[in-house]
Amino acid sequence: MAVLLRRYGYEVTRQTGSHMRLTTTQVGEHHVTIPRHGSLRVGTLSAVLSDVVEHLGISRQALVETLFGK
Template sequence: MRLPRDLSGEELVRALARLGYEVTRQSGSHVRLTTNQKGEHHITIPLHNSLKPGTFNVILLEIADHFGITKKELVRFLFE
């Protein structure tokens, strides 16, 4: 499965809410999300209109690692 293109930071924040991530703070155009599922985990998301593919990929890899799943499984869960 290909990664969604032209995904905004706000759309990603809404998708990550399905995994229990909540906004804990915002500084300028970046927001920090935290989840307590499977241990505490923090991730920073840029609230840009369109996330760069490399940035988006790194965010997904870090979240997948935290939950102990593959990136492919994570993308399928979030966007299908």
């Protein structure tokens, strides 16, 4: 997920245990914390996507298409 969010300027700013904090300065500074596991639970993925969509001011569909190519 961290690699995919690089498309929107997010970079890993710190890591604590099994979580990473990503930060972007696009459209103002924004932080999001994600688990470092290979797969995310549906609810966790949905929460991360909602947080990013709200910050960037784009549609959820546009974000999903950019990140996952659907």
